[in-house]
Amino acid sequence: MTFIKDTLAYVWSGWGPAASLLLFxxxxxxxxxxxxxxxxxxxxxxxxxLISMFEDGSGQDAAVLTAQRAIGSFLAAGxxxxxxxxxxxxxxTAARAMRPVVTVLLGVPPISWxxxxxxxxxxxxxxxxxxxxxxxxxITFAGAMQGTLTIDRxxxxxxxxxxxxxxxxxxxxxxxxVLSYLxxxxxxxxxxxxxxxxxxxxxxxxxxxxxxxxxTRTNLDMAGTLGLILLLLxxxxxxxxxxxxPVKRWMEPWRTPSKxxxxxxxxxx
Amino acid sequence: MLDWQDVSHDFALTTVLEDVNLNARPxxxxxxxxxxxxxxxxxxxxxxxxxxxxxxIVSNGFERTACVFQEHRLLPWRRAxxxxxxxxxxxxxxxxxxxxxxxxxxxxxxxxxxDWTKFPHELSGGMRQRVSLARAxxxxxxxxxxxxxxxxxxxxxxxxxxxxxxxxxxxxxLTAVFVTHDLSEAARLCHEIVVFAPSPGRIVHxxxxxxxxxxxxxxxxxxxxxxxxxxxxxxxxxxxxxRLQTP
Numbered sequence: 001m002t003f004i005k006d007t008l009a010y011v012w013s014g015w016g017p018a019a020s021l022l023l024f025x026x027x028x029x030x031x032x033x034x035x036x037x038x039x040x041x042x043x044x045x046x047x048x049x050l051i052s053m054f055e056d057g058s059g060q061d062a063a064v065l066t067a068q069r070a071i072g073s074f075l076a077a078g079x080x081x082x083x084x085x086x087x088x089x090x091x092x093t094a095a096r097a098m099r100p101v102v103t104v105l106l107g108v109p110p111i112s113w114x115x116x117x118x119x120x121x122x123x124x125x126x127x128x129x130x131x132x133x134x135x136x137x138x139i140t141f142a143g144a145m146q147g148t149l150t151i152d153r154x155x156x157x158x159x160x161x162x163x164x165x166x167x168x169x170x171x172x173x174x175x176x177x178v179l180s181y182l183x184x185x186x187x188x189x190x191x192x193x194x195x196x197x198x199x200x201x202x203x204x205x206x207x208x209x210x211x212x213x214x215x216t217r218t219n220l221d222m223a224g225t226l227g228l229i230l231l232l233l234x235x236x237x238x239x240x241x242x243x244x245x246p247v248k249r250w251m252e253p254w255r256t257p258s259k260x261x262x263x264x265x266x267x268x269x
Numbered sequence: 270m271l272d273w274q275d276v277s278h279d280f281a282l283t284t285v286l287e288d289v290n291l292n293a294r295p296x297x298x299x300x301x302x303x304x305x306x307x308x309x310x311x312x313x314x315x316x317x318x319x320x321x322x323x324x325x326i327v328s329n330g331f332e333r334t335a336c337v338f339q340e341h342r343l344l345p346w347r348r349a350x351x352x353x354x355x356x357x358x359x360x361x362x363x364x365x366x367x368x369x370x371x372x373x374x375x376x377x378x379x380x381x382x383x384d385w386t387k388f389p390h391e392l393s394g395g396m397r398q399r400v401s402l403a404r405a406x407x408x409x410x411x412x413x414x415x416x417x418x419x420x421x422x423x424x425x426x427x428x429x430x431x432x433x434x435x436x437x438x439x440x441x442x443l444t445a446v447f448v449t450h451d452l453s454e455a456a457r458l459c460h461e462i463v464v465f466a467p468s469p470g471r472i473v474h475x476x477x478x479x480x481x482x483x484x485x486x487x488x489x490x491x492x493x494x495x496x497x498x499x500x501x502x503x504x505x506x507x508x509x510x511x512r513l514q515t516p
Contacts, residue, residue: 154338154340154342155342155344157314157317157319157342158336158338158342159355159359160318160319161317161318161319161334161335161336162335162355162356162359162360162408163359163360164359165359168358168359172344172347172355172358173344176344176345176346177346252346253388254345254346254347254388254390
């Protein structure tokens with residue numbers, strides 16, 4: 001019963017953001033009326049271009065391929081980065097040694113990784129996936145390492161006085177703390193994964209949303225380009241708000257603002 | 270019996286404890302009193318098994334030891350009842366048993382039912398400390414180690430909780446070691462007061478109190494504190510200004 005109530009409250013809380021998005025669409029429409037369809041097609045034209053892509057089947061193919069690349073590389077980077085970050089965070093020396101490496105990796109622009117990937121792997125999806133992996137991995141690594149480094153020694157001592165078994169110490173004391181650092185890192189990483197996948201596809205492949213964008217650019221098809229951007233945003237918002245956010249709420253209920261604290265504290269998106 | 274025999278301890282190049290001999294007798298409340306930095310909490314950490322002394326032996330013959338810390342040290346991601354049941358979970362108790370026992374203790378501690386499912390950040394300071402005390406009592410300890418558990422609370426709450434702890438100790442026949450820097454708190458709660466002086470931490474005075482707890486009114490507490498402060502070693506131990514002026 002509580003689950004249904006919470007889910008309904010969560011969905012209902014989407015009205016506010018929906019209103020903001022509609023306001024944005026209205027501004028877009030105003031821009032379209034000022035500059036015309038060639039410079040800025042209207043939201044309706046962009047939507048129609050997107051629908052026609054889905055009607056001929058190219059839209060689905062591009063979306064599925066890009067989603068596979070983005071989510072696949074995100075999962076790999078998320079898993080590897082988290083495991084390596086936690087391992088590095090367990091030792092202060094390792095963390096100190098890894099910090100400059102992470103700073104360097106975070107500082108390398110994704111575009112230069114694409115050039116390297118093209119030289120190493122040639123044209124194709126592998127270059128896009130490699131670029132995402134190598135750009136996103138330091139973000140999850142840094143989050144996991146910071147989370148592990150800041151584990152509360154006071155709580156650990158408390159648990160030790162009760163002779164807490166190893167697995168319980170991990171599950172009840174350490175992991176919840178590390179997760180509170182990992183979730184924001186995962187969400188940032190996911191957002192970057194989509195953007196970099198499309199950028200890498202645009203330069204290295206002729207398929208996926210990036211490949212389709214390269215085609216619309218060649219054809220000066222503004223409505224098609226905007227339609228593809230809409231598709232990409234819709235996919236990103238779906239994964240973040242329909243998958244990651246509910247997982248976060250389920251695993252970290254203590255982070256959800258509670259009514260007992262501020263009365264009208266925001267609970268939704 | 271809990272024994273500290275010839276205990277000395279160093280943190281890096283600083284000696285924090287020197288040649289301490291002390292024991293906690295069953296059914297009695299032992300108070301370690303002294304200014305900050307005299308090694309009281311270090312002695313308690315040794316008794317809890319969190320720290321080994323640089324020299325000497327600490328032997329704890331009690332079966333189950335539980336600690337209440339100055340800060341509540343509740344898991345921020347667990348609700349009040351789950352925090353109370355933490356020690357029970359560590360000892361392998363089943364979920365339903367844990368919740369039942371935790372609920373009984375929560376009630377005994379004066380926590381309202383609507384607070385049982387709250388997270389620590391939703392509770393007031395006094396309630397958090399009650400939960401922390403309930404967590405320690407849940408494992409049915411025979412030795413309770415209390416490290417300045419009321420120092421962050423206001424006067425009224427402190428009184429309430431002192432009464433609650435004294436009642437629980439008497440009710441369960443517990444042995445307790447209580448660390449505080451407040452002589453009046455020690456005079457209210459303990460059977461034996463051991464006064465420490467800092468730099469390095471050492472015992473300067475021992476005082477036994479035979480008055481039953483329910484007969485210790487404010488007049489008794491003030492008189493005991495005055496008697497203790499009249500002892501030059503105790504007075505010197507608490508004189509911060511003079512210590513700071515010593516090169």
